[in-house]
Amino acid sequence: xxxxxxxxxxxxxxxxxxxxxxxxxxxxxxxxxxxxxxxxxxxxxxxxxxxxxxxxxxxxxxxxxxxxxxxxxxxxxxxxxxxxxxxxxxxxxxxxxxxxxxxxxxxxxxxxxxxxxxxxxxxxxxxxxxxxxxxxxxxxxxxxxxxxxxxxxxxxxxxxxxxxxxxxxxxxxxxxxxxxxxxxxxxxxxxxxxxxxxxxxxxxxxxxxxxxxxxxxxxxxxxxxxxxxxxxxxxxxxxxxxxxxxxxxxxxxxxxxxxxxxxxxxxxxxxxxxxxxxxxxxxxxxxxxxxxxxxxxxxxxxxxxxxxxxxxxxxxxxxxxxxxxxxx
Numbered sequence: 004x005x006x007x008x009x010x011x012x013x014x015x016x017x018x019x020x021x022x023x024x025x026x027x028x029x030x031x032x033x034x035x036x037x038x039x040x041x042x043x044x045x046x047x048x049x050x051x052x053x054x055x056x057x058x059x060x061x062x063x064x065x066x067x068x069x070x071x072x073x074x075x076x077x078x079x080x081x082x083x084x085x086x087x088x089x090x091x092x093x094x095x096x097x098x099x100x101x102x103x104x105x106x107x108x109x110x111x112x113x114x115x116x117x118x119x120x121x122x123x124x125x126x127x128x129x130x131x132x133x134x135x136x137x138x139x140x141x142x143x144x145x146x147x148x149x150x151x152x153x154x155x156x157x158x159x160x161x162x163x164x165x166x167x168x169x170x171x172x173x174x175x176x177x178x179x180x181x182x183x184x185x186x187x188x189x190x191x192x193x194x195x196x197x198x199x200x201x202x203x204x205x206x207x208x209x210x211x212x213x214x215x216x217x218x219x220x221x222x223x224x225x226x227x228x229x230x231x232x233x234x235x236x237x238x239x240x241x242x243x244x245x246x247x248x249x250x251x252x253x254x255x256x257x258x259x260x261x262x263x264x265x266x267x268x269x270x271x272x273x274x275x276x277x278x279x280x281x282x283x284x285x286x287x288x289x290x291x292x293x294x295x296x297x298x299x300x301x302x303x304x305x306x307x308x309x310x311x312x313x314x315x316x317x318x319x320x321x322x323x324x325x326x327x328x329x330x331x
Contacts, residue, residue: 016043016287019287019288020047020287022291022295023047023287023290023291023294024047026291026294026295027049027294030067030068030297031065031066031067031068032066032067032069032070032294033049033050033061033064033066033068033070034047034048034049034050034290035048035049035050035052035057035058035060035061035070035072035073035081036048036050036057036072036073037052037053037057037072037073037077037282038051038052038053038233038256038257038259038260039073039233039256039257039279039282040073040256040282040285041256042256042259043287044285044287044290045260047287048072049064051260052233052234053141053142053143053232053233053234054073054076054077054080054126054127054141055126055141056234057071057081058080058085059084061084061085061088062085067088067089068088068090068091068294068297069081069088069089069090069091070091070092070093070293071091071301072092072093072285073092073097073282074098074099074281074282075092075095075097075099075102075129076099076102076128076129076130078090078091079129079130079301079303080126080130081301082130082301082302082303082308083133083303083308083312083315084312086308089300090300090301091293091294091297091298091299091300091301092299092301093284093285093286093289093290093292093293093299094284094285094289094299095299096284097281097282097284097285098281099127099281100187100281101127101161101185101186101187102127102132103129104161104183104184104185105124105128105132105160105161105180106132107134107135109160109180109181110122110132110135110160110180111135114135117158120154120156120158120178121137121152121154121157121158122135122136122137122157122158122159122160122180123136123139123140123149123157123158123159124136124138124139124140124159124160124161124314125139125140125145125159125161125162125165126139126141127161127162127186128160128161130303130304130307130308131304131307132160132161133307133310133311133314133315134306134307134308134310134311135310136311136314137317138152138314138317138318139314139318140159141232142216142218142232142233143232143234143235144318144322145159145165145168145169145217146168146169146172147322148318148322149169149172149175150173150175151321151322152321154175155176156175156176156177156178157169157175157176157177157178158177158178158179158180159177159178159179159180160179160180160181160184161180161181162179162184162218163179163181163182163183163184163185164186164189164217164218164219164220164221165217165218166178166179166180167179167221168221168224168230171224185218186218188218188254188279189218189219189220189252189253189277191274191276192215192219192223192252192273192274192277194220194223194225196274197213197223197226197252197273200250200271201250204248204250204271209248210244210246210247210248211247211248211249211250212229212243212247212248212249213227213228213229213249213250213251213252213273214227214228214229214230214231214240214249214250214251214252215227215229215230215253215273216230216231216232216233216236216252216253217230217231217232218253219252219253227252233253233257236251236253236257236261237260237261237264240261240264240265240268241264241265243265245267245268246267246268247268247269248268248269248270249261249268249270249271250271250272251270251272251273252272252273252274252277254277254278254279254282255272255274255275255276255277255278256278256282258270258272
């Protein structure tokens with residue numbers, strides 16, 4: 004592993020972009036950018052999306068190198084699903100606050116104390132933890148995964164809010180693992196603030212809808228017109244009538260994708276300070292240095308990779324989607 008070194012680049016933005024594009028061609032590389040990346044990184048990416056769809060997309064392209072502009076668990080996920088490819092992350096400090104709240108030891112202790120309770124891990128978890136799971140879900144499919152598991156009680160981590168959401172939607176007992184796991188960005192939304200913003204806009208004669216990510220607190224989700232993952236939000240807004248104002252409760256730069264999908268709509272963040280500092284560790288300069296020096300290679304232990312992949316495949320089989328992922 005190479006430590007981060009101060010950037011000595013003196014090139015202007017256009018030259019940096021051109022050099023990135025040149026190195027991409029030379030190295031047969033693709034750049035994957037999460038929906039929460041700033042606009043300038045989304046613009047140079049080959050694919051923009053949520054963590055799992057990006058990793059699966061990478062399995063479908065003939066690229067030797069993957070540069071993942073996201074946080075640590077996302078880069079690990081790309082490696083798990085693309086074991087033969089070189090995966091790079093522009094800045095190693097891009098570590099998911101929530102993913103690091105759950106440890107292998109916590110999972111093993113829970114399983115020892117509750118041997119009959121299936122364990123579902125959110126994709127927003129580290130590879131070593133996924134290797135201990137029975138299933139791996141996304142915010143888009145968590146309800147369906149929990150619903151299909153043949154048990155009235157499941158454990159779900161590391162996001163307690165996602166566990167509460169799955170319990171609300173399925174009626175099952177969903178135990179948060181750990182009970183305090185959360186995304187600090189999605190804790191920034193309050194129902195009273197959203198309702199006040201919505202009333203203010205409606206008082207001006209505007210038609211307003213409120214959409215929220217399932218990582219938000221349950222009292223926020225219960226006042227939403229629509230709850231969904233970032234990919235589901237994009238699908239939802241495609242059918243929103245022109246002229247409607249859409250308030251969205253998730254990381255503020257999701258607005259970049261939403262506005263690109265529907266430039267005729269007005270998107271308003273439910274909290275303009277909902278900003279993930281970990282997602283913003285990356286920059287064009289760091290992507291360039293990452294490609295230039297092949298620095299910050301993401302490695303996952305072979306045993307961990309195999310077991311984590313088995314949990315992912317098991318989930319795809321549970322959902323009847325096994326054809327979308329190979330067992331290699």
